Amino acid sequence: MEFKEAKNKFVQTWGALGSQWGINKTMAQIHALLMVSNEAVSMEDIMDELQISRGNASMNLRALMDWGIVYKEYKAGERREFFTAEKDxxxxxxxxxxxxxxxxxxxxxxxxxxxxxxxxxxxxxxxxxxxxxxxxxxxxxxxxxxxxxxxxxxxxxxxxxxxxxxx
Amino acid sequence: MEFKEAKNKFVQTWGALGSQWGINKTMAQIHALLMVSNEAVSMEDIMDELQISRGNASMNLRALMDWGIVYKEYKAGERREFFTAEKDxxxxxxxxxxxxxxxxxxxxxxxxxxxxxxxxxxxxxxxxxxxxxxxxxxxxxxxxxxxxxxxxxxxxxxxxxxxxxxx
DNA sequence: TTAAACTTTCAAAAATAATTGAAAGTTATT
DNA sequence: AATAACTTTCAATTATTTTTGAAAGTTTAA
The missing domain is CATH 1.10.287 (Helix Hairpins)
Incomplete structure:
Protein backbone atom coordinates (compact mmCIF):
# COMPACT_ATOMS: atom_id res chain seq x y z
CA MET A 1 0.00 0.00 0.00
CA GLU A 2 1.34 3.39 -0.84
CA PHE A 3 1.05 6.55 1.16
CA LYS A 4 -1.88 8.19 -0.61
CA GLU A 5 -3.94 5.05 -0.43
CA ALA A 6 -3.14 4.52 3.24
CA LYS A 7 -4.02 8.09 4.08
CA ASN A 8 -7.32 7.80 2.28
CA LYS A 9 -8.12 4.53 3.97
CA PHE A 10 -7.40 6.02 7.36
CA VAL A 11 -9.59 9.05 6.73
CA GLN A 12 -12.46 6.94 5.43
CA THR A 13 -12.25 4.50 8.33
CA TRP A 14 -12.15 7.24 10.92
CA GLY A 15 -15.15 8.84 9.24
CA ALA A 16 -17.16 5.63 9.33
CA LEU A 17 -16.24 5.12 12.95
CA GLY A 18 -17.41 8.61 13.73
CA SER A 19 -20.91 7.89 12.47
CA GLN A 20 -21.19 4.94 14.82
CA TRP A 21 -20.42 7.30 17.67
CA GLY A 22 -22.89 10.00 16.88
CA ILE A 23 -20.34 12.26 15.22
CA ASN A 24 -20.99 13.12 11.63
CA LYS A 25 -18.86 11.57 8.96
CA THR A 26 -17.35 14.76 7.59
CA MET A 27 -16.44 16.04 11.03
CA ALA A 28 -14.61 12.82 11.78
CA GLN A 29 -12.92 12.85 8.39
CA ILE A 30 -11.68 16.39 8.77
CA HIS A 31 -10.31 15.50 12.15
CA ALA A 32 -8.60 12.42 10.75
CA LEU A 33 -7.09 14.43 7.95
CA LEU A 34 -5.70 17.04 10.31
CA MET A 35 -4.41 14.43 12.74
CA VAL A 36 -2.10 12.92 10.17
CA SER A 37 -1.03 16.16 8.54
CA ASN A 38 2.35 17.36 9.60
CA GLU A 39 1.42 20.95 8.95
CA ALA A 40 -1.62 23.17 9.20
CA VAL A 41 -4.12 22.78 6.36
CA SER A 42 -6.21 25.46 4.69
CA MET A 43 -9.94 25.18 4.21
CA GLU A 44 -9.40 25.06 0.48
CA ASP A 45 -7.19 22.00 0.83
CA ILE A 46 -9.64 20.27 3.15
CA MET A 47 -12.46 20.85 0.66
CA ASP A 48 -10.28 19.55 -2.05
CA GLU A 49 -9.01 16.43 -0.31
CA LEU A 50 -12.39 15.40 1.03
CA GLN A 51 -14.42 16.62 -1.95
CA ILE A 52 -16.81 18.62 0.16
CA SER A 53 -18.40 22.04 -0.15
CA ARG A 54 -17.18 25.21 1.47
CA GLY A 55 -20.19 25.40 3.76
CA ASN A 56 -19.73 21.87 4.94
CA ALA A 57 -16.07 22.42 5.67
CA SER A 58 -16.74 25.65 7.50
CA MET A 59 -19.48 24.23 9.71
CA ASN A 60 -17.64 21.11 10.67
CA LEU A 61 -14.41 22.95 11.41
CA ARG A 62 -16.39 25.18 13.70
CA ALA A 63 -17.84 22.15 15.46
CA LEU A 64 -14.38 20.63 15.88
CA MET A 65 -13.13 23.86 17.37
CA ASP A 66 -16.09 23.93 19.74
CA TRP A 67 -15.01 20.51 20.91
CA GLY A 68 -11.55 21.96 21.48
CA ILE A 69 -9.79 19.39 19.35
CA VAL A 70 -8.98 21.50 16.33
CA TYR A 71 -7.28 24.89 16.32
CA LYS A 72 -7.07 27.80 13.94
CA GLU A 73 -3.66 28.94 12.98
CA TYR A 74 -2.51 32.07 11.25
CA LYS A 75 0.51 32.07 9.01
CA ALA A 76 2.57 35.21 8.66
CA GLY A 77 1.83 36.97 5.44
CA GLU A 78 -1.10 34.68 4.61
CA ARG A 79 -4.64 35.95 4.54
CA ARG A 80 -6.45 32.65 4.86
CA GLU A 81 -6.76 30.52 7.95
CA PHE A 82 -5.12 27.21 8.56
CA PHE A 83 -6.20 24.41 10.83
CA THR A 84 -4.45 21.83 12.99
CA ALA A 85 -5.75 19.04 15.17
CA GLU A 86 -4.84 18.22 18.71
CA LYS A 87 -2.30 15.50 18.10
CA ASP A 88 -1.48 14.44 21.62
CA MET B 1 -44.07 14.01 39.20
CA GLU B 2 -46.15 10.91 39.09
CA PHE B 3 -45.08 7.46 38.05
CA LYS B 4 -46.37 7.41 34.49
CA GLU B 5 -44.80 10.74 33.72
CA ALA B 6 -41.49 9.70 35.23
CA LYS B 7 -41.45 6.45 33.31
CA ASN B 8 -42.15 8.26 30.08
CA LYS B 9 -39.48 10.82 30.77
CA PHE B 10 -36.96 8.10 31.46
CA VAL B 11 -37.80 6.20 28.27
CA GLN B 12 -37.61 9.36 26.15
CA THR B 13 -34.32 10.45 27.66
CA TRP B 14 -32.73 7.07 27.23
CA GLY B 15 -33.92 7.05 23.62
CA ALA B 16 -32.41 10.44 22.90
CA LEU B 17 -29.16 9.38 24.53
CA GLY B 18 -29.08 6.29 22.35
CA SER B 19 -29.08 8.36 19.18
CA GLN B 20 -26.01 10.24 20.34
CA TRP B 21 -24.26 6.92 20.71
CA GLY B 22 -25.06 5.45 17.34
CA ILE B 23 -27.93 3.33 18.63
CA ASN B 24 -31.30 4.01 17.13
CA LYS B 25 -33.92 5.76 19.18
CA THR B 26 -36.47 2.98 19.24
CA MET B 27 -33.91 0.38 20.17
CA ALA B 28 -32.82 2.46 23.13
CA GLN B 29 -36.42 3.16 24.12
CA ILE B 30 -37.37 -0.48 24.09
CA HIS B 31 -34.37 -1.24 26.22
CA ALA B 32 -35.27 1.52 28.65
CA LEU B 33 -38.83 0.29 28.88
CA LEU B 34 -37.75 -3.26 29.64
CA MET B 35 -35.12 -2.11 32.14
CA VAL B 36 -37.69 -0.53 34.36
CA SER B 37 -40.39 -3.16 33.96
CA ASN B 38 -40.65 -5.55 36.82
CA GLU B 39 -41.99 -8.27 34.62
CA ALA B 40 -41.55 -9.50 31.07
CA VAL B 41 -43.38 -7.46 28.42
CA SER B 42 -45.09 -8.71 25.28
CA MET B 43 -44.47 -7.26 21.86
CA GLU B 44 -48.02 -6.03 21.79
CA ASP B 45 -47.45 -4.00 24.95
CA ILE B 46 -44.17 -2.59 23.67
CA MET B 47 -45.88 -1.46 20.47
CA ASP B 48 -48.60 0.05 22.50
CA GLU B 49 -46.48 1.89 25.03
CA LEU B 50 -44.05 3.28 22.50
CA GLN B 51 -46.59 3.79 19.72
CA ILE B 52 -44.57 1.92 17.14
CA SER B 53 -45.37 -0.59 14.44
CA ARG B 54 -45.05 -4.34 14.72
CA GLY B 55 -42.18 -4.46 12.24
CA ASN B 56 -40.23 -1.82 14.09
CA ALA B 57 -40.69 -3.59 17.41
CA SER B 58 -39.71 -6.93 15.97
CA MET B 59 -36.55 -5.66 14.28
CA ASN B 60 -35.32 -3.70 17.25
CA LEU B 61 -36.00 -6.50 19.69
CA ARG B 62 -33.97 -8.75 17.46
CA ALA B 63 -31.11 -6.24 17.48
CA LEU B 64 -31.23 -6.00 21.27
CA MET B 65 -31.10 -9.76 21.55
CA ASP B 66 -28.13 -9.83 19.17
CA TRP B 67 -26.40 -7.48 21.56
CA GLY B 68 -27.20 -9.94 24.33
CA ILE B 69 -28.93 -7.38 26.52
CA VAL B 70 -32.53 -8.44 26.02
CA TYR B 71 -33.92 -11.95 26.41
CA LYS B 72 -36.97 -13.79 25.20
CA GLU B 73 -39.10 -15.43 27.78
CA TYR B 74 -41.88 -17.94 27.45
CA LYS B 75 -44.76 -18.00 29.86
CA ALA B 76 -46.51 -21.25 30.59
CA GLY B 77 -49.79 -21.49 28.75
CA GLU B 78 -49.09 -18.35 26.71
CA ARG B 79 -48.53 -18.51 23.02
CA ARG B 80 -46.84 -15.18 22.58
CA GLU B 81 -43.31 -14.22 23.54
CA PHE B 82 -42.29 -11.92 26.32
CA PHE B 83 -39.14 -9.90 26.66
CA THR B 84 -36.91 -8.84 29.54
CA ALA B 85 -33.78 -6.72 29.68
CA GLU B 86 -30.53 -7.49 31.39
CA LYS B 87 -31.02 -5.54 34.60
CA ASP B 88 -27.69 -6.06 36.30
C1' DT C 1 -13.52 54.05 0.82
C1' DT C 2 -13.42 50.48 -2.27
C1' DA C 3 -12.17 46.22 -3.71
C1' DA C 4 -10.32 41.81 -3.12
C1' DA C 5 -9.80 37.67 -0.42
C1' DC C 6 -11.51 35.20 2.38
C1' DT C 7 -15.33 32.90 5.92
C1' DT C 8 -19.95 32.14 7.66
C1' DT C 9 -24.79 31.40 7.31
C1' DC C 10 -28.88 29.14 6.08
C1' DA C 11 -32.78 27.70 3.02
C1' DA C 12 -33.25 24.24 -0.20
C1' DA C 13 -31.77 19.75 -2.00
C1' DA C 14 -29.79 15.36 -1.47
C1' DA C 15 -28.48 11.51 1.10
C1' DT C 16 -29.20 8.45 4.77
C1' DA C 17 -31.68 6.14 8.30
C1' DA C 18 -35.82 4.66 10.52
C1' DT C 19 -40.52 3.17 10.21
C1' DT C 20 -44.58 1.19 8.45
C1' DG C 21 -47.70 -2.39 7.19
C1' DA C 22 -49.09 -6.10 4.66
C1' DA C 23 -47.60 -10.46 2.90
C1' DA C 24 -44.98 -14.44 3.97
C1' DG C 25 -43.38 -17.37 7.49
C1' DT C 26 -43.76 -20.16 11.76
C1' DT C 27 -45.67 -22.79 15.43
C1' DA C 28 -49.33 -24.54 18.18
C1' DT C 29 -54.10 -26.10 18.45
C1' DT C 30 -58.28 -28.35 16.87
C1' DA D 1 -54.77 -30.86 7.41
C1' DA D 2 -56.77 -26.73 8.26
C1' DT D 3 -57.00 -22.81 11.05
C1' DA D 4 -55.69 -19.56 14.46
C1' DA D 5 -52.18 -16.98 16.87
C1' DC D 6 -48.50 -15.22 16.60
C1' DT D 7 -43.57 -13.29 14.48
C1' DT D 8 -40.52 -11.93 10.74
C1' DT D 9 -39.30 -9.79 6.51
C1' DC D 10 -38.72 -6.21 3.27
C1' DA D 11 -40.19 -2.82 -0.38
C1' DA D 12 -42.15 1.46 -0.07
C1' DT D 13 -42.80 5.53 2.61
C1' DT D 14 -41.62 8.94 5.92
C1' DA D 15 -38.53 11.35 8.94
C1' DT D 16 -34.08 12.95 10.03
C1' DT D 17 -29.60 14.42 9.10
C1' DT D 18 -26.19 16.12 6.19
C1' DT D 19 -24.60 18.71 2.39
C1' DT D 20 -24.66 22.22 -0.98
C1' DG D 21 -23.95 26.73 -2.89
C1' DA D 22 -24.89 31.30 -3.30
C1' DA D 23 -25.71 35.45 -0.70
C1' DA D 24 -24.29 37.96 3.23
C1' DG D 25 -20.63 38.97 6.30
C1' DT D 26 -15.85 40.09 7.66
C1' DT D 27 -11.17 41.49 7.39
C1' DT D 28 -7.13 43.26 5.18
C1' DA D 29 -4.79 46.01 1.76
C1' DA D 30 -4.43 49.54 -1.54
Whole structure:
Protein backbone atom coordinates (compact mmCIF):
# COMPACT_ATOMS: atom_id res chain seq x y z
CA MET A 1 0.00 0.00 0.00
CA GLU A 2 1.34 3.39 -0.84
CA PHE A 3 1.05 6.55 1.16
CA LYS A 4 -1.88 8.19 -0.61
CA GLU A 5 -3.94 5.05 -0.43
CA ALA A 6 -3.14 4.52 3.24
CA LYS A 7 -4.02 8.09 4.08
CA ASN A 8 -7.32 7.80 2.28
CA LYS A 9 -8.12 4.53 3.97
CA PHE A 10 -7.40 6.02 7.36
CA VAL A 11 -9.59 9.05 6.73
CA GLN A 12 -12.46 6.94 5.43
CA THR A 13 -12.25 4.50 8.33
CA TRP A 14 -12.15 7.24 10.92
CA GLY A 15 -15.15 8.84 9.24
CA ALA A 16 -17.16 5.63 9.33
CA LEU A 17 -16.24 5.12 12.95
CA GLY A 18 -17.41 8.61 13.73
CA SER A 19 -20.91 7.89 12.47
CA GLN A 20 -21.19 4.94 14.82
CA TRP A 21 -20.42 7.30 17.67
CA GLY A 22 -22.89 10.00 16.88
CA ILE A 23 -20.34 12.26 15.22
CA ASN A 24 -20.99 13.12 11.63
CA LYS A 25 -18.86 11.57 8.96
CA THR A 26 -17.35 14.76 7.59
CA MET A 27 -16.44 16.04 11.03
CA ALA A 28 -14.61 12.82 11.78
CA GLN A 29 -12.92 12.85 8.39
CA ILE A 30 -11.68 16.39 8.77
CA HIS A 31 -10.31 15.50 12.15
CA ALA A 32 -8.60 12.42 10.75
CA LEU A 33 -7.09 14.43 7.95
CA LEU A 34 -5.70 17.04 10.31
CA MET A 35 -4.41 14.43 12.74
CA VAL A 36 -2.10 12.92 10.17
CA SER A 37 -1.03 16.16 8.54
CA ASN A 38 2.35 17.36 9.60
CA GLU A 39 1.42 20.95 8.95
CA ALA A 40 -1.62 23.17 9.20
CA VAL A 41 -4.12 22.78 6.36
CA SER A 42 -6.21 25.46 4.69
CA MET A 43 -9.94 25.18 4.21
CA GLU A 44 -9.40 25.06 0.48
CA ASP A 45 -7.19 22.00 0.83
CA ILE A 46 -9.64 20.27 3.15
CA MET A 47 -12.46 20.85 0.66
CA ASP A 48 -10.28 19.55 -2.05
CA GLU A 49 -9.01 16.43 -0.31
CA LEU A 50 -12.39 15.40 1.03
CA GLN A 51 -14.42 16.62 -1.95
CA ILE A 52 -16.81 18.62 0.16
CA SER A 53 -18.40 22.04 -0.15
CA ARG A 54 -17.18 25.21 1.47
CA GLY A 55 -20.19 25.40 3.76
CA ASN A 56 -19.73 21.87 4.94
CA ALA A 57 -16.07 22.42 5.67
CA SER A 58 -16.74 25.65 7.50
CA MET A 59 -19.48 24.23 9.71
CA ASN A 60 -17.64 21.11 10.67
CA LEU A 61 -14.41 22.95 11.41
CA ARG A 62 -16.39 25.18 13.70
CA ALA A 63 -17.84 22.15 15.46
CA LEU A 64 -14.38 20.63 15.88
CA MET A 65 -13.13 23.86 17.37
CA ASP A 66 -16.09 23.93 19.74
CA TRP A 67 -15.01 20.51 20.91
CA GLY A 68 -11.55 21.96 21.48
CA ILE A 69 -9.79 19.39 19.35
CA VAL A 70 -8.98 21.50 16.33
CA TYR A 71 -7.28 24.89 16.32
CA LYS A 72 -7.07 27.80 13.94
CA GLU A 73 -3.66 28.94 12.98
CA TYR A 74 -2.51 32.07 11.25
CA LYS A 75 0.51 32.07 9.01
CA ALA A 76 2.57 35.21 8.66
CA GLY A 77 1.83 36.97 5.44
CA GLU A 78 -1.10 34.68 4.61
CA ARG A 79 -4.64 35.95 4.54
CA ARG A 80 -6.45 32.65 4.86
CA GLU A 81 -6.76 30.52 7.95
CA PHE A 82 -5.12 27.21 8.56
CA PHE A 83 -6.20 24.41 10.83
CA THR A 84 -4.45 21.83 12.99
CA ALA A 85 -5.75 19.04 15.17
CA GLU A 86 -4.84 18.22 18.71
CA LYS A 87 -2.30 15.50 18.10
CA ASP A 88 -1.48 14.44 21.62
CA UNK A 89 -3.70 11.44 22.15
CA UNK A 90 -3.88 11.70 25.94
CA UNK A 91 -5.04 15.25 25.57
CA UNK A 92 -7.45 14.35 22.81
CA UNK A 93 -9.07 11.63 24.89
CA UNK A 94 -9.36 13.96 27.86
CA UNK A 95 -11.05 16.65 25.80
CA UNK A 96 -13.45 14.25 24.17
CA UNK A 97 -14.47 12.68 27.45
CA UNK A 98 -14.88 16.05 29.16
CA UNK A 99 -17.06 17.26 26.35
CA UNK A 100 -19.23 14.15 26.20
CA UNK A 101 -19.61 14.22 29.94
CA UNK A 102 -20.75 17.81 29.83
CA UNK A 103 -23.08 17.39 26.87
CA UNK A 104 -24.56 13.97 27.49
CA UNK A 105 -23.81 12.41 30.84
CA UNK A 106 -24.49 15.40 33.08
CA UNK A 107 -27.91 16.11 31.56
CA UNK A 108 -28.79 12.41 31.72
CA UNK A 109 -27.84 12.33 35.38
CA UNK A 110 -30.12 15.22 36.07
CA UNK A 111 -33.07 13.37 34.55
CA UNK A 112 -32.14 10.15 36.33
CA UNK A 113 -32.13 11.96 39.63
CA UNK A 114 -35.51 13.50 38.93
CA UNK A 115 -37.23 10.31 37.94
CA UNK A 116 -35.62 8.17 40.63
CA UNK A 117 -36.80 10.39 43.43
CA UNK A 118 -40.52 10.46 42.74
CA UNK A 119 -42.95 9.53 45.46
CA UNK A 120 -44.39 6.13 44.70
CA UNK A 121 -47.32 4.11 45.78
CA UNK A 122 -46.93 0.73 47.36
CA UNK A 123 -46.93 -1.17 44.06
CA UNK A 124 -44.25 -3.61 42.95
CA UNK A 125 -44.13 -1.94 39.56
CA UNK A 126 -43.48 1.53 40.89
CA UNK A 127 -41.03 0.32 43.49
CA UNK A 128 -39.07 -1.49 40.81
CA UNK A 129 -38.92 1.64 38.71
CA UNK A 130 -37.47 3.71 41.52
CA UNK A 131 -35.07 0.97 42.50
CA UNK A 132 -33.78 0.46 38.98
CA UNK A 133 -33.42 4.13 38.10
CA UNK A 134 -31.67 4.79 41.41
CA UNK A 135 -29.16 2.06 40.66
CA UNK A 136 -28.67 3.50 37.23
CA UNK A 137 -28.10 6.93 38.69
CA UNK A 138 -25.45 5.60 41.07
CA UNK A 139 -23.78 3.62 38.34
CA UNK A 140 -23.62 6.45 35.83
CA UNK A 141 -22.46 8.90 38.49
CA UNK A 142 -19.70 6.57 39.55
CA UNK A 143 -18.62 5.93 35.95
CA UNK A 144 -18.60 9.62 35.19
CA UNK A 145 -16.51 10.42 38.22
CA UNK A 146 -14.14 7.65 37.37
CA UNK A 147 -13.59 8.96 33.88
CA UNK A 148 -12.75 12.28 35.41
CA UNK A 149 -10.30 10.72 37.81
CA UNK A 150 -8.74 8.63 35.12
CA UNK A 151 -8.00 11.47 32.82
CA UNK A 152 -6.81 13.62 35.68
CA UNK A 153 -3.45 11.87 35.70
CA UNK A 154 -3.13 13.78 32.44
CA UNK A 155 0.30 13.07 31.07
CA UNK A 156 0.27 9.44 29.82
CA UNK A 157 -2.77 8.69 31.93
CA UNK A 158 -3.70 5.61 29.99
CA UNK A 159 -0.32 4.01 30.47
CA UNK A 160 -0.28 4.84 34.17
CA UNK A 161 -3.76 3.49 34.57
CA UNK A 162 -2.90 0.21 32.92
CA UNK A 163 -0.05 -0.13 35.43
CA UNK A 164 -2.33 0.58 38.31
CA UNK A 165 -4.99 -1.86 37.28
CA UNK A 166 -2.62 -4.68 36.44
CA UNK A 167 -0.99 -4.97 39.82
CA MET B 1 -44.07 14.01 39.20
CA GLU B 2 -46.15 10.91 39.09
CA PHE B 3 -45.08 7.46 38.05
CA LYS B 4 -46.37 7.41 34.49
CA GLU B 5 -44.80 10.74 33.72
CA ALA B 6 -41.49 9.70 35.23
CA LYS B 7 -41.45 6.45 33.31
CA ASN B 8 -42.15 8.26 30.08
CA LYS B 9 -39.48 10.82 30.77
CA PHE B 10 -36.96 8.10 31.46
CA VAL B 11 -37.80 6.20 28.27
CA GLN B 12 -37.61 9.36 26.15
CA THR B 13 -34.32 10.45 27.66
CA TRP B 14 -32.73 7.07 27.23
CA GLY B 15 -33.92 7.05 23.62
CA ALA B 16 -32.41 10.44 22.90
CA LEU B 17 -29.16 9.38 24.53
CA GLY B 18 -29.08 6.29 22.35
CA SER B 19 -29.08 8.36 19.18
CA GLN B 20 -26.01 10.24 20.34
CA TRP B 21 -24.26 6.92 20.71
CA GLY B 22 -25.06 5.45 17.34
CA ILE B 23 -27.93 3.33 18.63
CA ASN B 24 -31.30 4.01 17.13
CA LYS B 25 -33.92 5.76 19.18
CA THR B 26 -36.47 2.98 19.24
CA MET B 27 -33.91 0.38 20.17
CA ALA B 28 -32.82 2.46 23.13
CA GLN B 29 -36.42 3.16 24.12
CA ILE B 30 -37.37 -0.48 24.09
CA HIS B 31 -34.37 -1.24 26.22
CA ALA B 32 -35.27 1.52 28.65
CA LEU B 33 -38.83 0.29 28.88
CA LEU B 34 -37.75 -3.26 29.64
CA MET B 35 -35.12 -2.11 32.14
CA VAL B 36 -37.69 -0.53 34.36
CA SER B 37 -40.39 -3.16 33.96
CA ASN B 38 -40.65 -5.55 36.82
CA GLU B 39 -41.99 -8.27 34.62
CA ALA B 40 -41.55 -9.50 31.07
CA VAL B 41 -43.38 -7.46 28.42
CA SER B 42 -45.09 -8.71 25.28
CA MET B 43 -44.47 -7.26 21.86
CA GLU B 44 -48.02 -6.03 21.79
CA ASP B 45 -47.45 -4.00 24.95
CA ILE B 46 -44.17 -2.59 23.67
CA MET B 47 -45.88 -1.46 20.47
CA ASP B 48 -48.60 0.05 22.50
CA GLU B 49 -46.48 1.89 25.03
CA LEU B 50 -44.05 3.28 22.50
CA GLN B 51 -46.59 3.79 19.72
CA ILE B 52 -44.57 1.92 17.14
CA SER B 53 -45.37 -0.59 14.44
CA ARG B 54 -45.05 -4.34 14.72
CA GLY B 55 -42.18 -4.46 12.24
CA ASN B 56 -40.23 -1.82 14.09
CA ALA B 57 -40.69 -3.59 17.41
CA SER B 58 -39.71 -6.93 15.97
CA MET B 59 -36.55 -5.66 14.28
CA ASN B 60 -35.32 -3.70 17.25
CA LEU B 61 -36.00 -6.50 19.69
CA ARG B 62 -33.97 -8.75 17.46
CA ALA B 63 -31.11 -6.24 17.48
CA LEU B 64 -31.23 -6.00 21.27
CA MET B 65 -31.10 -9.76 21.55
CA ASP B 66 -28.13 -9.83 19.17
CA TRP B 67 -26.40 -7.48 21.56
CA GLY B 68 -27.20 -9.94 24.33
CA ILE B 69 -28.93 -7.38 26.52
CA VAL B 70 -32.53 -8.44 26.02
CA TYR B 71 -33.92 -11.95 26.41
CA LYS B 72 -36.97 -13.79 25.20
CA GLU B 73 -39.10 -15.43 27.78
CA TYR B 74 -41.88 -17.94 27.45
CA LYS B 75 -44.76 -18.00 29.86
CA ALA B 76 -46.51 -21.25 30.59
CA GLY B 77 -49.79 -21.49 28.75
CA GLU B 78 -49.09 -18.35 26.71
CA ARG B 79 -48.53 -18.51 23.02
CA ARG B 80 -46.84 -15.18 22.58
CA GLU B 81 -43.31 -14.22 23.54
CA PHE B 82 -42.29 -11.92 26.32
CA PHE B 83 -39.14 -9.90 26.66
CA THR B 84 -36.91 -8.84 29.54
CA ALA B 85 -33.78 -6.72 29.68
CA GLU B 86 -30.53 -7.49 31.39
CA LYS B 87 -31.02 -5.54 34.60
CA ASP B 88 -27.69 -6.06 36.30
CA UNK B 89 -25.78 -2.94 35.38
CA UNK B 90 -22.31 -4.44 35.74
CA UNK B 91 -23.34 -7.18 33.38
CA UNK B 92 -25.00 -4.73 31.02
CA UNK B 93 -21.88 -2.58 30.80
CA UNK B 94 -19.71 -5.62 30.21
CA UNK B 95 -21.91 -6.83 27.38
CA UNK B 96 -22.09 -3.45 25.73
CA UNK B 97 -18.37 -2.91 25.88
CA UNK B 98 -17.62 -6.41 24.60
CA UNK B 99 -19.96 -5.90 21.71
CA UNK B 100 -18.65 -2.48 20.77
CA UNK B 101 -15.12 -3.72 20.99
CA UNK B 102 -15.92 -6.56 18.66
CA UNK B 103 -17.92 -4.51 16.20
CA UNK B 104 -16.01 -1.26 16.13
CA UNK B 105 -12.67 -1.25 17.91
CA UNK B 106 -11.27 -4.52 16.60
CA UNK B 107 -11.95 -3.67 12.94
CA UNK B 108 -10.54 -0.18 13.45
CA UNK B 109 -7.39 -1.64 14.95
CA UNK B 110 -6.97 -3.85 11.93
CA UNK B 111 -7.05 -0.85 9.61
CA UNK B 112 -4.76 1.14 11.87
CA UNK B 113 -2.22 -1.64 11.81
CA UNK B 114 -2.40 -1.81 8.03
CA UNK B 115 -1.95 1.86 7.38
CA UNK B 116 0.68 2.39 10.06
CA UNK B 117 2.99 -0.26 8.64
CA UNK B 118 3.33 0.95 5.08
CA UNK B 119 6.74 1.52 3.60
CA UNK B 120 7.37 5.21 3.35
CA UNK B 121 9.70 7.46 1.52
CA UNK B 122 12.01 9.81 3.29
CA UNK B 123 9.49 12.67 3.44
CA UNK B 124 8.44 14.48 6.59
CA UNK B 125 4.80 14.15 5.55
CA UNK B 126 4.89 10.41 5.16
CA UNK B 127 6.96 9.90 8.28
CA UNK B 128 4.49 11.91 10.28
CA UNK B 129 1.63 9.82 8.99
CA UNK B 130 3.24 6.57 10.06
CA UNK B 131 4.27 8.02 13.39
CA UNK B 132 0.82 9.36 14.19
CA UNK B 133 -1.12 6.28 13.09
CA UNK B 134 1.28 4.05 15.02
CA UNK B 135 0.69 6.06 18.15
CA UNK B 136 -3.02 5.84 17.56
CA UNK B 137 -2.77 2.11 17.12
CA UNK B 138 -0.91 1.71 20.41
CA UNK B 139 -3.34 3.97 22.21
CA UNK B 140 -6.47 2.28 20.96
CA UNK B 141 -5.02 -1.16 21.60
CA UNK B 142 -4.13 -0.21 25.14
CA UNK B 143 -7.54 1.32 25.79
CA UNK B 144 -9.29 -1.73 24.40
CA UNK B 145 -7.24 -4.09 26.53
CA UNK B 146 -7.91 -1.96 29.54
CA UNK B 147 -11.65 -2.08 29.02
CA UNK B 148 -11.35 -5.82 28.89
CA UNK B 149 -9.34 -5.92 32.09
CA UNK B 150 -11.69 -3.53 33.81
CA UNK B 151 -14.79 -5.51 33.11
CA UNK B 152 -13.04 -8.77 33.92
CA UNK B 153 -13.43 -8.09 37.63
CA UNK B 154 -17.05 -8.73 36.76
CA UNK B 155 -19.04 -8.59 39.93
CA UNK B 156 -19.19 -4.91 41.01
CA UNK B 157 -16.24 -4.13 38.78
CA UNK B 158 -16.93 -0.43 38.68
CA UNK B 159 -16.92 -0.14 42.46
CA UNK B 160 -13.75 -2.14 42.78
CA UNK B 161 -12.10 -0.10 40.10
CA UNK B 162 -12.93 3.16 41.77
CA UNK B 163 -11.27 1.83 44.93
CA UNK B 164 -8.21 0.83 43.03
CA UNK B 165 -7.78 4.10 41.24
CA UNK B 166 -8.40 6.29 44.27
CA UNK B 167 -5.65 4.95 46.42
C1' DT C 1 -13.52 54.05 0.82
C1' DT C 2 -13.42 50.48 -2.27
C1' DA C 3 -12.17 46.22 -3.71
C1' DA C 4 -10.32 41.81 -3.12
C1' DA C 5 -9.80 37.67 -0.42
C1' DC C 6 -11.51 35.20 2.38
C1' DT C 7 -15.33 32.90 5.92
C1' DT C 8 -19.95 32.14 7.66
C1' DT C 9 -24.79 31.40 7.31
C1' DC C 10 -28.88 29.14 6.08
C1' DA C 11 -32.78 27.70 3.02
C1' DA C 12 -33.25 24.24 -0.20
C1' DA C 13 -31.77 19.75 -2.00
C1' DA C 14 -29.79 15.36 -1.47
C1' DA C 15 -28.48 11.51 1.10
C1' DT C 16 -29.20 8.45 4.77
C1' DA C 17 -31.68 6.14 8.30
C1' DA C 18 -35.82 4.66 10.52
C1' DT C 19 -40.52 3.17 10.21
C1' DT C 20 -44.58 1.19 8.45
C1' DG C 21 -47.70 -2.39 7.19
C1' DA C 22 -49.09 -6.10 4.66
C1' DA C 23 -47.60 -10.46 2.90
C1' DA C 24 -44.98 -14.44 3.97
C1' DG C 25 -43.38 -17.37 7.49
C1' DT C 26 -43.76 -20.16 11.76
C1' DT C 27 -45.67 -22.79 15.43
C1' DA C 28 -49.33 -24.54 18.18
C1' DT C 29 -54.10 -26.10 18.45
C1' DT C 30 -58.28 -28.35 16.87
C1' DA D 1 -54.77 -30.86 7.41
C1' DA D 2 -56.77 -26.73 8.26
C1' DT D 3 -57.00 -22.81 11.05
C1' DA D 4 -55.69 -19.56 14.46
C1' DA D 5 -52.18 -16.98 16.87
C1' DC D 6 -48.50 -15.22 16.60
C1' DT D 7 -43.57 -13.29 14.48
C1' DT D 8 -40.52 -11.93 10.74
C1' DT D 9 -39.30 -9.79 6.51
C1' DC D 10 -38.72 -6.21 3.27
C1' DA D 11 -40.19 -2.82 -0.38
C1' DA D 12 -42.15 1.46 -0.07
C1' DT D 13 -42.80 5.53 2.61
C1' DT D 14 -41.62 8.94 5.92
C1' DA D 15 -38.53 11.35 8.94
C1' DT D 16 -34.08 12.95 10.03
C1' DT D 17 -29.60 14.42 9.10
C1' DT D 18 -26.19 16.12 6.19
C1' DT D 19 -24.60 18.71 2.39
C1' DT D 20 -24.66 22.22 -0.98
C1' DG D 21 -23.95 26.73 -2.89
C1' DA D 22 -24.89 31.30 -3.30
C1' DA D 23 -25.71 35.45 -0.70
C1' DA D 24 -24.29 37.96 3.23
C1' DG D 25 -20.63 38.97 6.30
C1' DT D 26 -15.85 40.09 7.66
C1' DT D 27 -11.17 41.49 7.39
C1' DT D 28 -7.13 43.26 5.18
C1' DA D 29 -4.79 46.01 1.76
C1' DA D 30 -4.43 49.54 -1.54
Missing amino acids: LDELAVKISRERSKREIKPALKILKEVSTIEVKDSAEEKHFVDQTSKLYDFVLKADNMLDKMTEFNENWLGKLVMKIMK | LDELAVKISRERSKREIKPALKILKEVSTIEVKDSAEEKHFVDQTSKLYDFVLKADNMLDKMTEFNENWLGKLVMKIMK
